[in-house]
Amino acid sequence: xxxxxxxxxxxxxxxxxxxxxxxxxxxxxxxxxxxxxxxxxxxxxxxxxxxxxxxxxxxxxxxxxxxxxxxxxxxxxxxxxxxxxxxxxxxxxxxxxxxxxxxxxxxxxxxxxxxxxxxxxxxxxxxxxxxxxxxxxxxxxxxxxxxxxxxxxxxxxxxxxxxxxxxxxxxxxxxxxxxxxxxxxxxxxxxxxxxxxxxxxxxxxxxxxxxxxxxxxxxxxxxxxxxxxxxxxxxxxxxxxxxxxxxxxxxxxxxxxxxxxxxxxxxxxxxxxxxxxxxxxxxxxxxxxxxxxxxxxxxxxxxxxxxxxx
Amino acid sequence: xxxxxxxxxxxxxxxxxxxxxxxxxxxxxxxxxxxxxxxxxxxxxxxxxxxxxxxxxxxxxxxxxxxxxxxxxxxxxxxxxxxxxxxxxxxxxxxxxxxxxxxxxxxxxxxxxxxxxxxxxxxxxxxxxxxxxxxxxxxxxxxxxxxxxxxxxxxxxxxxxxxxxxxxxxxxxxxxxxxxxxxxxxxxxxxxxxxxxxxxxxxxxxxxxxxxxxxxxxxxxxxxxxxxxxxxxxxxxxxxxxxxxxxxxxxxxxxxxxxxxxxxxxxxxxxxxxxxxxxxxxxxxxxxxxxxxxxxxxxxxxxxxxxxxx
Numbered sequence: 001x002x003x004x005x006x007x008x009x010x011x012x013x014x015x016x017x018x019x020x021x022x023x024x025x026x027x028x029x030x031x032x033x034x035x036x037x038x039x040x041x042x043x044x045x046x047x048x049x050x051x052x053x054x055x056x057x058x059x060x061x062x063x064x065x066x067x068x069x070x071x072x073x074x075x076x077x078x079x080x081x082x083x084x085x086x087x088x089x090x091x092x093x094x095x096x097x098x099x100x101x102x103x104x105x106x107x108x109x110x111x112x113x114x115x116x117x118x119x120x121x122x123x124x125x126x127x128x129x130x131x132x133x134x135x136x137x138x139x140x141x142x143x144x145x146x147x148x149x150x151x152x153x154x155x156x157x158x159x160x161x162x163x164x165x166x167x168x169x170x171x172x173x174x175x176x177x178x179x180x181x182x183x184x185x186x187x188x189x190x191x192x193x194x195x196x197x198x199x200x201x202x203x204x205x206x207x208x209x210x211x212x213x214x215x216x217x218x219x220x221x222x223x224x225x226x227x228x229x230x231x232x233x234x235x236x237x238x239x240x241x242x243x244x245x246x247x248x249x250x251x252x253x254x255x256x257x258x259x260x261x262x263x264x265x266x267x268x269x270x271x272x273x274x275x276x277x278x279x280x281x282x283x284x285x286x287x288x289x290x291x292x293x294x295x296x297x298x299x300x301x302x303x304x305x306x307x308x309x310x
Numbered sequence: 311x312x313x314x315x316x317x318x319x320x321x322x323x324x325x326x327x328x329x330x331x332x333x334x335x336x337x338x339x340x341x342x343x344x345x346x347x348x349x350x351x352x353x354x355x356x357x358x359x360x361x362x363x364x365x366x367x368x369x370x371x372x373x374x375x376x377x378x379x380x381x382x383x384x385x386x387x388x389x390x391x392x393x394x395x396x397x398x399x400x401x402x403x404x405x406x407x408x409x410x411x412x413x414x415x416x417x418x419x420x421x422x423x424x425x426x427x428x429x430x431x432x433x434x435x436x437x438x439x440x441x442x443x444x445x446x447x448x449x450x451x452x453x454x455x456x457x458x459x460x461x462x463x464x465x466x467x468x469x470x471x472x473x474x475x476x477x478x479x480x481x482x483x484x485x486x487x488x489x490x491x492x493x494x495x496x497x498x499x500x501x502x503x504x505x506x507x508x509x510x511x512x513x514x515x516x517x518x519x520x521x522x523x524x525x526x527x528x529x530x531x532x533x534x535x536x537x538x539x540x541x542x543x544x545x546x547x548x549x550x551x552x553x554x555x556x557x558x559x560x561x562x563x564x565x566x567x568x569x570x571x572x573x574x575x576x577x578x579x580x581x582x583x584x585x586x587x588x589x590x591x592x593x594x595x596x597x598x599x600x601x602x603x604x605x606x607x608x609x610x611x612x613x614x615x616x617x618x619x620x
Contacts, residue, residue, distance in 0.1 A: 077417045082485060096483055103487030105415040107387045109549065125546060143619045144493075150617065169547060173406055175392060175485050177413030182547035183454075236435060236615075237479060237492035239419065305546075307460065309453045 001051050002293065003157070004191035005037050005073060005113075006066040014040065015061070016050055017191060022059025029053040037192075038072055038243035041140050041156050047194060068114035068190045071159060072138065072243040078106040079234060080134075080163055080180065084224050084249025091252045091273045101225040101233050106163075106247075110181045114190030117300035118164055119183060120281050124305055127268050128167035128278045129185065132250035133208030133216045133287040135201065136161035137227055138192050139244040146235040151228035154240060157192035158201055160287040160295035161247045162208075164279075183302070188245065193292040201227060206251055207288040210277060213260075218251030220289075311361050312603065313467070314501035315347050315383060315423075316376040324350065325371070326360055327501060332369025333376075339363040347502075348382055348553035351450050351466050357504060378424035378500045381469060382448065382553040388416040389544060390444075390473055390490065394534050394559025401562045401583045411535040411543050416473075416557075420491045424500035427610035428474055429493060430591050434615055437578050438477035438588045439495065442560035443518030443526045443597040445511065446471035447537050448502050449554040456545040461538035464550060467502035468511055470597040470605035471557045472518075474589075477578075493612070498555065503602040511537060511601075516561055519596040520587060523570075528561030530599075 002017035008025075014037050015023040026033055026040075030053035033040055040046035081103060083089050083096035096102045112118065120129045140156030164186035170179025198204065201220055208216035225233070230246060253275040256262075266277040279285060283299040312327035318335075324347050325333040336343055336350075340363035343350055350356035391413060393399050393406035406412045422428065430439045450466030474496035480489025508514065511530055518526035535543070540556060563585040566572075576587040589595060593609040 076419065077491075082483070094484075100479075100482035102483040102485060104485040105417065105487075105491075107415065107548075109386065109551075121547070141619060143617070144613070145615050145617050147617055166547060169410075172410035173392070173412040174404075175412060175414040177415075178544060178547045181387075181415075183549050185547075234488060237431070237476060237488045237495075238417075239493050241419075303454070305455050307453070307455050307457055309451060 001047070001054070001194045001197065002191040003037065003047070003050055004189065005069040005071050007069055008066045012036065012069070016054035018054065018057055018059030021063050023061050023063060024054040024057045024059050025061055026050055026053060028060070029057060036073065038074070041242035047140065047156060067116070070108070070111050070113045070188045071192045072245060074108055075243045075245050076241040078108065078245045079103055080106055080247040081225070081230065081249035082176070085218060085222050085251040086224060087218065087222065087252025088250055098224065101230045103234065104176050104180060106181055106186070109183055110185055112184045112187050112297065114187065114295050114297070116187065116297060118162070118187060118279070118285065118297045119185060119302035120279055120299050121166060121182060121302045122304055126166045126168050130165050130167055130276070130278050131208055131210065131215070131285045132163035132165055133206050134161040134163050134250050135206055135220055135248045135289050136188055137246040137248065139240050139242060142239060142241045144235050144239045146231055146240065148228045148232045151231035152195065154231060155195055155227065157194040158198050158289060158292045159188050159192055160289045160293055162187045162285060162287045162295060162297065163247050163250060187295055187297045189295050190293055198291045204290045204292065209286040210279065211283055213257060214254055215275060215277065216251050217254055222251060223248060311357070311364070311504045311507065312501040313347065313360055314499065315379040315381050317379055318376045322346065322379070326364035328364065328367055328369030331373050333371050333373060334364040334367045334369050335371055336360055336363060338370070339367060346383065348384070351552035357450065357466060377426070380418070380421050380423045380498045381502045382555060384418055385553045385555050386551040388418065388555045389413055390416055390557040391535070391540065391559035392486070395528060395532050395561040396534060397528065397532065397562025398560055408534065411540045413544065414486050414490060416490055416496070419493055421496045421498050422494050422607065423497065424605050424607070426497065426607060428472070428497060428589070428595065428607045429495060429612035430589055430609050431476060431492060431612045432614055436476045436478050440475050440477055440586070440588050441518055441520065441525070441595045442473035442475055443516045444471040444473050444560050445516055445530055445558045445599050446498055447556040447558065449550050449552060452549060452551045454545050454549045456541055456550065458538045458542045461541035462505065464541060465505055465537065467504040468508050468599060468602045469498050469502055470599045470603055472497045472595060472597045472605060472607065473557050473560060497605055497607045499605050500603055508601045514600045514602065517598040520589065521593055523567060524564055525585060525587065526561050527564055532561060533558060
């Protein structure tokens with residue numbers, strides 16, 4: 001099941017995809033379910049009821065009528081992993097623990113949904129607004145001290161995630177801080193794919209395309225820490241809540257495509273990686289998780305640097 | 311004005327202190343104001359209306375009737391600073407940028423209010439659950455690209471903050487991650503003191519007491535980055551929202567009190583600091599910001615390590 005949050009003409013809702021462009025609105029098919037996804041995930045049978053309500057229905061609505069929102073609008077926490085793919089660790093030359101997942105946090109306002117514009121800072125703020133194609137895990141059933149062998153019982157599903165990063169700010173200090181948290185600098189969506197349909201997630205691929213050209217492609221089996229291991233570690237100290245997001249880290253870059261000219265303006269930064277480009281307004285970036293879906297966002301210029309209240 | 315959030319017998323509310331133990335319930339004195347603090351801060355005249363409603367009233371209620379909650383229950387973001395006091399930088403031997411504030415994030419569930427128990431992990435998880443006395447800034451009016459000279463216009467007030475940290479986890483990787491985010495490992499409160507009554511905050515002191523013994527005491531003028539500078543920096547990328555919290559970093563330790571025996575069990579860790587002790591169940595920790603208030607919490611044992619759902 002592909003379940004998502006949307007803004008329609010008459011308000012927000014939760015939908016279930018039926019085919020490529022049609023969807024079932026749960027407000028019509030299951031009016032007894034809560035009107036947003038986090039409280040649905042908090043119900044022990046929330047996803048099962050959504051599935052039963054949508055099952056076999058043709059989909060009365062078309063996705064052209066709606067705007068995709070981040071699947072969970074206000075998660076209690078958005079955790080993200082640094083340096084969790086072996087090739088990415090090599091290409092950056094950075095070191096990370098091989099015993100403990102490398103975690104940091106993002107705030108919800110740093111993310112937009114599928115189809116919405118990612119905001120690229122003006123040059124007087126940054127030249128390096130970079131994509132990071134990632135697998136995001138959405139927590140269904142919460143818990144604490146979750147053993148590895150129970151971890152997947154706590155997963156509601158998976159989404160593509162673009163962990164958009166502003167590199168200059170990320171390098172200001174040891175903790176990434178603001179560099180991972182610019183307003184609307186990243187994205188998540190379009191939907192949550194439930195594990196019964198994604199198959200074994202470690203056998204899927206993460207692929208990032210900038211303006212249609214593949215820039216990252218890696219099997220999810222290249223992760224240093226698996227989904228199960230990260231859930232286990234995190235739950236040692238943190239009580240996982242329904243709707244929490246864990247972005248599993250980004251893979252290395254693909255080699256520069258044959259014949260592509262070197263673009264020094266888009267390849268600044270400390271860690272020169274041949275096939276990696278920073279994003280620019282007018283670009284389009286896609287993150288695909290095979291078996292899950294494709295998250296696509298245009299890149300637009302962020303507001304100019306000017307004092308604004310509110 | 312000292313304004314706070316509480317849990318009473320008949321539900322949650324917002325109060326304004328009147329003297330040492332009495333308070334005015336805004337649900338009675340200003341029933342037209344929202345019932346929680348974040349939406350009050352979102353109103354341009356929210357604090358002014360609360361002040362007018364409580365002004366000169368004796369306080370019909372006593373704080374013994376209520377439980378203090380964190381003043382803002384669900385802030386959009388809780389930012390915290392690492393290494394922002396000169397003595398603390400020296401004693402840890404760590405380096406930090408002298409150009410850019412060193413930011414990371416906490417989630418709301420990592421904090422309790424005044425009087426509530428901080429949860430100390432069992433020894434099979436950690437031996438180093440440490441206090442960090444800090445000044446917390448609460449944002450009133452939101453904004454982006456806020457210049458230094460306008461920054462204090464965006465401050466609703468100040469609170470004491472205990473940025474309780476689990477050191478072993480903080481050291482697992484470059485980003486502090488889980489080490490700063492154990493469930494109920496820190497605290498904030500009891501109230502927000504508005505700047506008209508706190509005076510120039512840089513002239514105040516932060517003091518931390520463990521079981522009545524002073525362990526940290528520093529003027530807030532020892533900060534590497536001021537409140538104004540941090541608000542300016544953060545707003546380059548992040549749109550500050552009403553109710554956001556910024557914890558301004560912890561000072562160095564005071565020397566070990568004369569005659570105190572060395573306690574190797576409470577002084578583990580990589581950075582040996584003579585006067586610093588880890589917390590243990592049964593302790594009581596206080597953080598005072600002079601001119602603002604005193605935040606006090608008993609320390610209790612966290613739940614044992616056992617798989618729990620929900």
